[in-house]
Amino acid sequence: MVFNSYTFIIFFAVLLGLHNLPFSWRAKKINLLLASYLFYALWNPPFILLLWLSTVVDFYMARLISLEQRLLRRKLLLTVSLVLNLGMLSYFKYGGFLLENFTALLAAVGIVFQAAKPDIILPVGISFYTFVTLSYTLDVYRRKFAPEPSFLNFALFVTFFPHLVAGPIVRPEDLIPQFKTPRRATAEQLSWGLFLLSLGLFMKVTIADGLLAETADLIFSLPFPVQTLDAWMGVLAFSGQIFCDFAGYSTCAIGVSLCLGFVLPENFRYPYAAIGFSDFWRRWHITLSTWLRDYLYIPLGGNRHGSVRTYVNLMITMLLGGLWHGASWTFVMWGGLHGLFLCIERLWRDWSARRRAKVAELVVDGSMISRASVIPPIAISNSFTRFGLALLTLFLVNITWVFFRAPTFKGAMLLLLAMFGIIPNGATMLTNLAILTVSIITVVLIGCHWFMRNSSLVQLSKRLPWWAISLGWAAMLILVILTQKSSGSFIYFQF
Amino acid sequence: MKTTDYPKAAWLTLLLVSAFIVGWELYWRHENYVLSYNDDESLWASKRKLIYQSSPARPVLIGSSRIKFDLDLSTWERITGQKPIQLSMVGTSPRPMLTDLGNDKDFKGTVLIDVTEGLFFTPTGSFPEKEAINRVTAYPKWSLSQQISFQINRVLETNFLFLDAERLALNPLLNLLPIPPRPGAWGGPKFPPEFAVIDIDRQTKMTDAFVADTTIQNKVKAVWLDIGAHSPKQAIAGPPLLEILNSTKQSVDQIRARGGQVVFIRTPSDGPFRQIEKQMFPRELYWDRLLAHTKTPGIFFEDYPALTGFHCPEWSHLTPKDAVRFTEDLIPIIEKKMSWSIPRSSFNPTKKNMSSL
Numbered sequence: 001m002v003f004n005s006y007t008f009i010i011f012f013a014v015l016l017g018l019h020n021l022p023f024s025w026r027a028k029k030i031n032l033l034l035a036s037y038l039f040y041a042l043w044n045p046p047f048i049l050l051l052w053l054s055t056v057v058d059f060y061m062a063r064l065i066s067l068e069q070r071l072l073r074r075k076l077l078l079t080v081s082l083v084l085n086l087g088m089l090s091y092f093k094y095g096g097f098l099l100e101n102f103t104a105l106l107a108a109v110g111i112v113f114q115a116a117k118p119d120i121i122l123p124v125g126i127s128f129y130t131f132v133t134l135s136y137t138l139d140v141y142r143r144k145f146a147p148e149p150s151f152l153n154f155a156l157f158v159t160f161f162p163h164l165v166a167g168p169i170v171r172p173e174d175l176i177p178q179f180k181t182p183r184r185a186t187a188e189q190l191s192w193g194l195f196l197l198s199l200g201l202f203m204k205v206t207i208a209d210g211l212l213a214e215t216a217d218l219i220f221s222l223p224f225p226v227q228t229l230d231a232w233m234g235v236l237a238f239s240g241q242i243f244c245d246f247a248g249y250s251t252c253a254i255g256v257s258l259c260l261g262f263v264l265p266e267n268f269r270y271p272y273a274a275i276g277f278s279d280f281w282r283r284w285h286i287t288l289s290t291w292l293r294d295y296l297y298i299p300l301g302g303n304r305h306g307s308v309r310t311y312v313n314l315m316i317t318m319l320l321g322g323l324w325h326g327a328s329w330t331f332v333m334w335g336g337l338h339g340l341f342l343c344i345e346r347l348w349r350d351w352s353a354r355r356r357a358k359v360a361e362l363v364v365d366g367s368m369i370s371r372a373s374v375i376p377p378i379a380i381s382n383s384f385t386r387f388g389l390a391l392l393t394l395f396l397v398n399i400t401w402v403f404f405r406a407p408t409f410k411g412a413m414l415l416l417l418a419m420f421g422i423i424p425n426g427a428t429m430l431t432n433l434a435i436l437t438v439s440i441i442t443v444v445l446i447g448c449h450w451f452m453r454n455s456s457l458v459q460l461s462k463r464l465p466w467w468a469i470s471l472g473w474a475a476m477l478i479l480v481i482l483t484q485k486s487s488g489s490f491i492y493f494q495f
Numbered sequence: 496m497k498t499t500d501y502p503k504a505a506w507l508t509l510l511l512v513s514a515f516i517v518g519w520e521l522y523w524r525h526e527n528y529v530l531s532y533n534d535d536e537s538l539w540a541s542k543r544k545l546i547y548q549s550s551p552a553r554p555v556l557i558g559s560s561r562i563k564f565d566l567d568l569s570t571w572e573r574i575t576g577q578k579p580i581q582l583s584m585v586g587t588s589p590r591p592m593l594t595d596l597g598n599d600k601d602f603k604g605t606v607l608i609d610v611t612e613g614l615f616f617t618p619t620g621s622f623p624e625k626e627a628i629n630r631v632t633a634y635p636k637w638s639l640s641q642q643i644s645f646q647i648n649r650v651l652e653t654n655f656l657f658l659d660a661e662r663l664a665l666n667p668l669l670n671l672l673p674i675p676p677r678p679g680a681w682g683g684p685k686f687p688p689e690f691a692v693i694d695i696d697r698q699t700k701m702t703d704a705f706v707a708d709t710t711i712q713n714k715v716k717a718v719w720l721d722i723g724a725h726s727p728k729q730a731i732a733g734p735p736l737l738e739i740l741n742s743t744k745q746s747v748d749q750i751r752a753r754g755g756q757v758v759f760i761r762t763p764s765d766g767p768f769r770q771i772e773k774q775m776f777p778r779e780l781y782w783d784r785l786l787a788h789t790k791t792p793g794i795f796f797e798d799y800p801a802l803t804g805f806h807c808p809e810w811s812h813l814t815p816k817d818a819v820r821f822t823e824d825l826i827p828i829i830e831k832k833m834s835w836s837i838p839r840s841s842f843n844p845t846k847k848n849m850s851s852l
Contacts, residue, residue, distance in 0.1 A: 006648055434682075484664040
């Protein structure tokens with residue numbers, strides 16, 4: 001079920017009631033586990049078997065890995081877990097894609113191969129819970145911690161419904177310790193959790209689905225070029241939609257958890273105010289980027305084997321990060337562009353650092369004074385420059401969104417050519433109301449991200465009087481009620 | 496650092512939101528708004544689920560807006576004892592739904608296909624098919640969770656006017672803002688809110704205010720002209736038309752091969768609308784060819800005295816009162832044309848009595 005549904009309201013109200021009854025902690029955890037299975041099963045009941053399989057295999061495999069001392073046997077056990085998890089993910093998510101590319105490859109060398117069309121439905125959340133269980137097994141293999149002795153705690157860690165289908169991607173250390181002692185939200189936590197749930201719903205229902213989706217869907221579905229303004233508005237609409245959709249889900253998940261007394265990790269930190277791409281990935285889908293860093297980039301060697309290997313590792317990580325989002329070459333292109341921008345940024349920083357060191361040397365011996373005064377260094381501490389760099393980053397991020405959202409490369413190229421006026425006289429598609437809506441939301445979104453860049457919602461709320469919070473909260477809920485879109489799925493469910 | 500009293504904020508929020516809901520509902524009741532259901536994916540899916548119970552007395556209806564206005568489901572039920580399954584969608588071609596019924600191996604029922612030429616004869620995958628394709632592809636994914644939400648929503652929609660997504664949601668309200676149109680851009684048709692309401696069976700009906708007020712009727716006429724100005728000027732012909740006929744025939748044959756039955760219906764239109772339809776879609780090139788190609792019977796309103804003489808206040812649809820008469824007259828014609836024996840309800844007042852209601 002989705003957070004923005006009547007079913008969820010009933011489900012959550014009942015669960016909250018049960019969680020606050022004087023049952024034993026074990027009974028409450030069983031209750032949470034059963035509720036999480038129900039939450040998942042109400043989508044497509046048979047796929048719950050995959051979730052059980054993943055849970056049981058990883059629980060016992062991690063235990064065996066921990067007991068085993070022989071390296072080869074440990075590696076073999078880890079391989080079993082990896083093959084099962086990644087095999088399931090590959091079959092359901094990438095089966096069709098692999099077959100399609102295999103057929104194309106054979107055709108390229110002149111072999112005609114007609115494969116039966118696979119009819120595979122992607123189990124909701126498989127990319128998320130696969131990463132959750134993988135991190136557990138890998139950490140036990142690395143002897144970062146001992147395996148969890150309680151199957152109930154482990155099953156609840158994997159299945160806990162707020163994060164199950166679209167993150168945040170939790171680590172064992174995030175959640176398992178919280179299951180060890182009884183938890184119940186205080187009145188303050190419950191209120192703040194409900195506030196976050198309302199904020200997440202507002203982002204998803206009102207902004208993403210109600211005000212932006214239609215414009216983005218229209219522009220990205222057109223097979224013909226549009227005017228430059230329309231193309232940009234379509235991309236900006238998607239840019240706002242994807243943020244409000246996904247950050248909305250994460251905010252709901254964090255809020256729902258808090259209402260039950262559990263704290264989930266932060267997943268977004270005002271990414272549209274990022275200065276540079278490394279900053280962007282410290283702010284966007286934080287739990288995925290740190291997962292990729294810890295379980296892919298660093299094991300590949302990270303930046304420990306020289307510049308060239310660092311750039312190669314960065315590119316591999318981002319290309320696979322792109323592929324994680326979907327079985328399509330457009331997602332790989334999206335990841336590749338992010339990798340490329342990260343590499344350029346790193347090159348630029350390395351070059352700047354070398355240059356600064358050189359200038360410092362020259363200044364010391366007095367030969368650089370005249371040149372230094374002609375070409376002043378970029379004052380990064382200047383607010384105006386920093387805002388300009390944030391806008392430049394956002395501009396480039398929006399270019400990458402074109403590949404993320406466009407159904408084909410052809411569609412992406414058509415839109416990019418229209419955005420930069422290379423195709424003139426495209427069709428006029430958007431109304432003034434749509435343009436105005438997208439423009440206002442974009443400006444407000446950038447403004448909010450910029451002013452909140454080094455702050456947090458909790459800090460802000462502590463500076464406001466209680467009635468001001470209430471006014472904003474009520475306005476959001478009223479707009480959610482007015483938008484009346486209760487059944488739209490979150491974009492990230494498909495990933 | 497100061498700590499905010501979040502519980503206090505939560506209680507005030509609850510109070511403010513509750514006050515808004517009560518005030519908003521009372522306001523629209525005071526404005527004499529009529530209850531209308533949201534004709535969304537779930538309402539459609541709830542009807543799609545019923546197709547396996549179809550029979551000549553309880554046909555599946557696919558088509559565009561005309562059959563939603565013109566065939567009165569309650570009248571049909573009064574006569575036959577059963578209510579048809581309304582799957583038609585406003586502004587769309589019925590062909591994606593026909594393909595869906597053809598491909599459904601379990602469907603062996605009766606289908607009445609409403610043909611509005613400008614929507615039926617559109618290229619495969621074109622804009623008029625988009626929403627119908629969305630519904631058809633979404634149906635198999637209609638989850639248990641969505642079904643429960645639909646049942647809850649049905650109770651709420653039956654009791655609260657303000658849950659009218661078609662007219663009182665955020666976007667329709669924003670559309671009322673006095674923002675000048677952008678030259679060259681068309682934001683789609685904007686029907687006056689009084690035009691029609693939808694009931695839980697997906698029946699669409701003109702409101703009393705609309706039937707009584709020619710000014711509102713003229714607004715809808717202006718919408719038709721606006722749509723016409725943004726539609727292709729040439730009707731589909733040649734190989735694309737043949738493709739439509741072939742795909743229709745395939746689906747009809749699939750249904751008939753399983754023991755199902757199909758009939759095409761052309762409901763009334765008049766005024767300039769009918770004139771344009773005659774020019775763009777000459778009957779012998781489209782309707783007659785469709786029947787001949789698919790070897791399927793059809794009922795064209797102009798062929799039957801009982802079905803002619805209806806007046807469409809905005810050129811394209813019947814009033815609720817005329818829909819009752821049209822339905823009463825259509826059933827015996829279908830029976831005769833198709834040699835069906837449609838059972839009659841035990842409670843079946845005479846036509847004369849009912850017409851006077």
